[in-house]
Amino acid sequence: MMKTIEIKAFVPSKDFDLSKQFYQDLGFKMASDSNGIACFKSCNSSFLLQDFYEEKHAKNFMMHLLVEDIEQFHSRLKNSTIEEKYKTEISDIEKQTWGMYDFVVVDPSGVLWRIAQNINQ
Numbered sequence: 001m002m003k004t005i006e007i008k009a010f011v012p013s014k015d016f017d018l019s020k021q022f023y024q025d026l027g028f029k030m031a032s033d034s035n036g037i038a039c040f041k042s043c044n045s046s047f048l049l050q051d052f053y054e055e056k057h058a059k060n061f062m063m064h065l066l067v068e069d070i071e072q073f074h075s076r077l078k079n080s081t082i083e084e085k086y087k088t089e090i091s092d093i094e095k096q097t098w099g100m101y102d103f104v105v106v107d108p109s110g111v112l113w114r115i116a117q118n119i120n121q
Contacts, residue, residue, distance in 0.1 A: 006046070008039075008046055008047050008048050009047050009048070009063060010037075010047075010048045010049075010050045010052075011047050011048065011049050011050065011061065011063065011107075011111055012050060012052050012053050012054065012057055012058045012061060012109055012111065013049055013050065013051060013052070013053060013107075013108075013109050014053040014055075014058065014108065014109040014110075015108060015109070016036070016038075016049070016051040018086075018108050019049055019107060019108055019109060020033070020038050020049060022082075022086055022107055022108050023040050023049060023107075024040075025080065025081075025082055025085070025086075026077070026082065026105075027042060027073075027076075028040035028041060028042050029041050029042065031046070036050060036051035036052070037049070037050055037051070045065065047063065053109060055110070058109045058110040058111055059110040061110075061111045061112070062111070062112045062113075062114060063111060063112070063113045063114070064113075064114045064116065065113060065114070065115045065116070066116055066117065066118070067115060067116070067117055068117065069117070070093055070101050070102070070103070070115065070116065070117035071093070073115065074090070074093055074103055074115075077090050077105065078090055082105070086107070086108050087108075088105055088106050088107070088108070089105070089106070090103060090104075090105045091103045091104045091105070095119070096116075099118065099119050099120065100116040100117060100118055100119060101116065101117050101119060102114050102115060102116035102117070103115055
């Protein structure tokens with residue numbers, strides 16, 4: 001079996017600076033930023049934001065973020081200015097048939113983030 005260390009997605013951005021600010025407002029720390037690639041981290045999770053945009057790709061791109069306390073995270077986002085500032089909507093938390101609670105938010109480039117918590121946690 002292959003021994004892996006990490007896997008990261010390259011998330012597209014239409015407006016690189018706006019997207020960098022969005023992800024910091026979402027709660028990620030920007031760990032690096034050079035040559036059109038910014039690395040964002042939160043605890044053991046990370047992804048790479050790229051200064052690249054192709055509408056069809058971005059609007060069909062989805063990220064899944066598993067959190068420990070979905071109620072707290074959802075509440076923090078709903079009480080922030082993210083929806084107004086980025087003209088997006090943070091959905092209500094729903095119980096999914098695949099054993100998770102989740103809600104969604106779309107970034108400024110059209111990337112859908114599904115933020116979830118395992119039900120049997």
